[in-house]
Amino acid sequence: MNTLELLRNIDLFRDLDPAALAELGKNALTRRLSIREVLFHEGDEGMFFYVLCSGSLRVFKTAADGKESTIKILSPGEFFAEIVLFGKKRYPATAAAVAESTVVAIHRDSFQAVLERKEWRDSFISSLFGKMSYLTDTIHHLSSYDVEDRFFMFLLKTYGKKEVYEIPLQKKDIASAVGTIPETFSRMIQRLTSSGDLRWDRSTLRLRNGFWISRRDDFGE
Amino acid sequence: MNTLELLRNIDLFRDLDPAALAELGKNALTRRLSIREVLFHEGDEGMFFYVLCSGSLRVFKTAADGKESTIKILSPGEFFAEIVLFGKKRYPATAAAVAESTVVAIHRDSFQAVLERKEWRDSFISSLFGKMSYLTDTIHHLSSYDVEDRFFMFLLKTYGKKEVYEIPLQKKDIASAVGTIPETFSRMIQRLTSSGDLRWDRSTLRLRNGFWISRRDDFGE
């Protein structure tokens, strides 16, 4: 599958006419990342923004003492590092693969042209608002809910409401995405397992039947 | 001071030509809020976005159990609720005055016209990115720093690096902005007072001389 093909399948570019898409694709680069590989570091200068085609990336910030806070786990189809499109030249966070992944890198200049199309521009801006909502929700979750709640919110946000999940991530990455550490996460899974709420084998997570129904929090969204 | 005057002094509108400003001002309404008054509730439908002219608002979300998470304390010159400009009709959070305040309400339709001006549009989008950075920083702070660190980060973000602060807010609102409760906040202030790091009398907060120098965290920004 070539780069153009990849781009066409991205939500953000769905409504884009072929000419504009070609323009984008022309200077786009595909890059493959193996697990733990870093795409860019917080503070790096860069001219590219990215679209995740397959796999999974973790975006995080690092504190003075080395502690990392995961901002988001990215799933295929999402774009990120869009901050370089306007003004800022430095990435405000680190992006690293938490699974075998491929991304398409698009230069900020190719993107500017596309932004001229009004229709499409509005949907781009809307998607920015979507991201802002995501971030405010995360703030809310971190300050008002406990680790267990946040874990299920993570499942919901990242994979939707299912009973069986195929999760291609390591547990420590999920722990971080949930805002805790592996030990605490492990204990929580233990507790949920012995209470019969879930079984987690390899990459397959099964929730008890009717789990989501009985758990009526304000996970609505 | 009339509405037009107020708008002209807002950063966001600084570069806007007079005609566009007039267009904005035409349908804008000024509203005065007394302390604790709510401008809009989470979930309300609305067609207006707002600019804060004077005073201070607190934007927060409420959890199922009634716990509130403050997303941001707004200072004069900031705009907010811009989400109604694109798509979404419901406010995703509550905005309430935490001090005597005045806001200007601008209808989404008056704003659309202004958005057509390319130069200006770019600066609007840039300001959205600024907000996103603010939110990611908040996530990072909540998960990697303790209450004391977050308090000083709050001072820095909201009022800048000074030695004497005039803070027109109630302590419980600051506590919430810092992601804690009044009791914990009070104890922390007590501790800092007896260690000689600060004195807080009425609305005046004084930091020990050279406080910011000795406190070399990564508050850099």
Place this chain on the structure above:
DNA sequence: AAACATCATTGACCTTTGTCAAGCCCTGAT
């Protein structure tokens, strides 16, 4: 297959922060 590295789990412990309850203090209204 052996060796190594990384990840996951578990236990004992400790720190931070939240909860509940009571008292104080300031302010605004009568």
Place this chain on the structure above:
DNA sequence: ATCAGGGCTTGACAAAGGTCAATGATGTTT
């Protein structure tokens, strides 16, 4: 001036989650 109510402080306590250290599991390289 007095009273009432909200905000602030303080204390005793509880709970959630982090730290440190050891062990087991997994999977990857040679």
